[in-house]
Amino acid sequence: MRADARPTAATKGRHRHHSRLADVNPNATLLDVRDLKVEFRTRYGVSKAVNGVSFSLEAGETLAILGESGCGKSVTAQAIMGILDTPPGYVTGGQVLYRGVDLLRLASEERRKSRANLIAMIFQDALSALNPVFTVGFQLGELFRVHRGMSRSDGRKKAIELLDLVKIPAARQRVTDFPHQFSGGMRQRVMIAMALALDPDVLIADEPTTALDVTVQAQVMNLLAELQRERNMGMILITHDMGVVADVAEKISVMYAGKIVERAGVHEIYASPAHPYTKALLESIPRVDMKGHELSVIKGLPPALSNLPPGCNFAPRCRFARDRCRHDVPPLYQLGSEYGRVDATGTLRGSACHYWEEVVAR
Amino acid sequence: MTELSVTPGPHVPAPRLGEVVLEVRDLVKYFPITRGVVFKRKIGEVKAVDKVSLQLRRGETLGVVGESGCGKSTLAKLLVGLETPTSGDIAVQGQNLSKLSSRALTRARRNIQMVFQDPYTSLNPRMTVGDIVGEPFAIHPEVAPARDRRRRVQELLDLVGLNPDHINRYPHQFSGGQRQRIGIARSLALKPEILICDEPVSALDVSIQAQVVNLLEELQNELGLAYIFIAHDLSVVRHISDRVAVMYLGKLVEIGQDTDIYDHPTHPYTQALLSAVPVPDPTLRGHRDQIVLEGDVPSPANPPSGCRFRTRCWKAQEVCAIDVPALTVRPGSNHPSACHFAEERDVVHAVE
Numbered sequence: 001m002r003a004d005a006r007p008t009a010a011t012k013g014r015h016r017h018h019s020r021l022a023d024v025n026p027n028a029t030l031l032d033v034r035d036l037k038v039e040f041r042t043r044y045g046v047s048k049a050v051n052g053v054s055f056s057l058e059a060g061e062t063l064a065i066l067g068e069s070g071c072g073k074s075v076t077a078q079a080i081m082g083i084l085d086t087p088p089g090y091v092t093g094g095q096v097l098y099r100g101v102d103l104l105r106l107a108s109e110e111r112r113k114s115r116a117n118l119i120a121m122i123f124q125d126a127l128s129a130l131n132p133v134f135t136v137g138f139q140l141g142e143l144f145r146v147h148r149g150m151s152r153s154d155g156r157k158k159a160i161e162l163l164d165l166v167k168i169p170a171a172r173q174r175v176t177d178f179p180h181q182f183s184g185g186m187r188q189r190v191m192i193a194m195a196l197a198l199d200p201d202v203l204i205a206d207e208p209t210t211a212l213d214v215t216v217q218a219q220v221m222n223l224l225a226e227l228q229r230e231r232n233m234g235m236i237l238i239t240h241d242m243g244v245v246a247d248v249a250e251k252i253s254v255m256y257a258g259k260i261v262e263r264a265g266v267h268e269i270y271a272s273p274a275h276p277y278t279k280a281l282l283e284s285i286p287r288v289d290m291k292g293h294e295l296s297v298i299k300g301l302p303p304a305l306s307n308l309p310p311g312c313n314f315a316p317r318c319r320f321a322r323d324r325c326r327h328d329v330p331p332l333y334q335l336g337s338e339y340g341r342v343d344a345t346g347t348l349r350g351s352a353c354h355y356w357e358e359v360v361a362r
Numbered sequence: 363m364t365e366l367s368v369t370p371g372p373h374v375p376a377p378r379l380g381e382v383v384l385e386v387r388d389l390v391k392y393f394p395i396t397r398g399v400v401f402k403r404k405i406g407e408v409k410a411v412d413k414v415s416l417q418l419r420r421g422e423t424l425g426v427v428g429e430s431g432c433g434k435s436t437l438a439k440l441l442v443g444l445e446t447p448t449s450g451d452i453a454v455q456g457q458n459l460s461k462l463s464s465r466a467l468t469r470a471r472r473n474i475q476m477v478f479q480d481p482y483t484s485l486n487p488r489m490t491v492g493d494i495v496g497e498p499f500a501i502h503p504e505v506a507p508a509r510d511r512r513r514r515v516q517e518l519l520d521l522v523g524l525n526p527d528h529i530n531r532y533p534h535q536f537s538g539g540q541r542q543r544i545g546i547a548r549s550l551a552l553k554p555e556i557l558i559c560d561e562p563v564s565a566l567d568v569s570i571q572a573q574v575v576n577l578l579e580e581l582q583n584e585l586g587l588a589y590i591f592i593a594h595d596l597s598v599v600r601h602i603s604d605r606v607a608v609m610y611l612g613k614l615v616e617i618g619q620d621t622d623i624y625d626h627p628t629h630p631y632t633q634a635l636l637s638a639v640p641v642p643d644p645t646l647r648g649h650r651d652q653i654v655l656e657g658d659v660p661s662p663a664n665p666p667s668g669c670r671f672r673t674r675c676w677k678a679q680e681v682c683a684i685d686v687p688a689l690t691v692r693p694g695s696n697h698p699s700a701c702h703f704a705e706e707r708d709v710v711h712a713v714e
Contacts, residue, residue, distance in 0.1 A: 247644075295576055
């Protein structure tokens with residue numbers, strides 16, 4: 001199946017021409033996602049998985065996209081990478097601007113070149129992301145053979161260099177091993193090596209350490225941070241773990257039911273969350289001083305994406321909700337500069353709550 | 363019937379709660395590694411659980427933490443009788459399970475039930491909730507007469523916060539958190555005193571996790587249950603546990619009150635484990651004493667000699683390769699630790 005996000009009826013009318021990678025403007029924002037919309041069309045109806053997500057990323061920055069399962073964070077990443085399963089998934093609107101060029105409008109051959117060269121991705125489960133019937137050396141070398149036209153032996157040399165880079169001991173011997181011969185942490189390193197092979201500017205890490213033990217998680221996160229610093233990459237970290245986010249991210253976008261409900265710098269969001277969902281998530285983490293007390297819970301369940309409630313999606317579970325929330329869809333309100341800024345470019349914080357002033361004050 | 367004496371040895375902190383309901387002594391489980399298809403020869407052993415001793419009191423929660431492959435799930439299976447121990451004793455309320463007749467064993471097992479990790483695979487998709495929760499009554503018919511079962515199942519559903527009218531629904535009609543409640547209802551059917559929870563919240567989202575943790579605590583207060591709570595999430599374990607045991611490669615390396623383990627850890631592995639847990643507080647970034655271990659957990663089929671942690675330990679010396687460190691109270695600390703060089707180190711709080 002072609003995994004490309006095809007131009008759909010909605011986008012076709014507006015943009016008849018493809019964008020080209022030759023038009024890349026080195027001064028434009030590294031990655032600027034604007035109003036991205038993705039839906040899944042199934043026999044049972046249309047699920048709106050991503051409903052207008054916007055964020056930007058500069059070189060060297062780490063943006064965390066935080067959310068629970070089913071909030072659309074992985075689908076956002078797949079749409080940016082252009083690896084969405086089509087059908088049933090369709091990008092129905094928005095732009096993914098890489099240095100000013102809309103990746104969603106690239107011709108499929110150019111789109112393919114953008115992957116791994118410009119934007120690369122690390123997946124959660126390395127065992128299923130790697131091909132079990134080829135050696136890791138072959139799979140790493142494949143990138144150089146396909147994208148750089150290298151010979152097999154040169155590809156293999158590159159593969160050894162990469163395994164060294166991600167600190168796999170005895171790289172020269174291990175290059176001929178198969179994925180199942182590596183431990184979980186080592187496999188994740190192989191995948192990081194694969195993502196970094198062609199020196200991308202943007203790295204998307206989708207739950208890179210969720211399947212790993214904490215001591216190995218610490219190793220892998222440290223490695224990622226080090227490589228990011230060395231190469232000045234922009235990184236999008238997709239996770240549900242608020243501990244990992246606090247350790248590595250500079251800015252955070254919190255997603256709920258396919259929308260970004262809060263945008264803030266890492267220090268501000270933990271100190272003074274401005275959306276009831278973020279606040280409730282932070283409160284539901286067990287804390288030392290809460291021992292012996294009930295954990296605070298978010299009552300109910302996330303809504304079904306095929307049947308989103310009118311108004312604010314979080315309203316049915318929200319303790320701040322009033323009548324207005326049940327029919328007025330809240331926009332992403334901008335907070336005043338006194339609440340801090342999101343990044344170096346001076347973006348203001350955002351909260352998709354009509355009553356954010358009440359939430360942030362408490 | 364054989365009784366195990368329950369004298370509190372040096373391993374056990376002063377009795378604080380009720381009487382001992384579960385005592386495990388020198389529990390060992392080796393899985394054979396075989397070669398050959400027709401004529402199987404044993405070529406080695408995986409030492410999954412190696413001489414584990416612990417006690418559990420009424421109404422108490424003992425947290426068991428450790429990385430994958432450390433033997434914590436095997437320990438759980440041994441306790442509920444899903445695996446037969448290679449050696450060692452498990453005594454439930456003074457009854458040594460290995461010495462019981464099969465009928466007495468069936469009866470004794472009612473008292474110790476299990477909640478499984480994955481609520482998506484531990485419930486039979488072809489059975490209704492009523493059948494799932496009522497199945498223990500089919501195995502132990504003397505607990506509830508047949509005509510009474512439906513009512514008992516509805517009571518159980520109510521107890522775990524599910525709608526009793528949903529008794530005829532199937533598991534796929536419930537969310538992950540609700541399914542875990544079904545699993546908990548099933549484990550409570552036979553009114554056990556001990557519940558073994560093997561990673562009961564790991565498969566759930568954060569907001570749902572809190573609901574299930576609260577439910578478990580409420581049930582404990584209402585019914586006086588004793589829990590063995592196995593998890594890899596150290597913050598959840600800290601929240602729910604009275605005492606915590608740390609496992610590494612089949613052995614207990616440290617055990618004590620929750621405050622002993624979290625605030626005054628003395629075993630290097632406990633320290634490394636605690637320091638590796640990301641803390642949801644960005645102001646602590648770069649201000650914590652983070653110990654990053656090298657390498658991976660060695661294979662339990664061929665564990666290192668002496669102390670099993672020595673291959674990754676920064677304190678290891680010659681003696682560690684020769685002497686297996688015993689789990690005893692070490693000088694300068696008030697709880698048992700299996701390290702020759704046990705020494706307190708604060709890894710949780712910020713350092714200057």
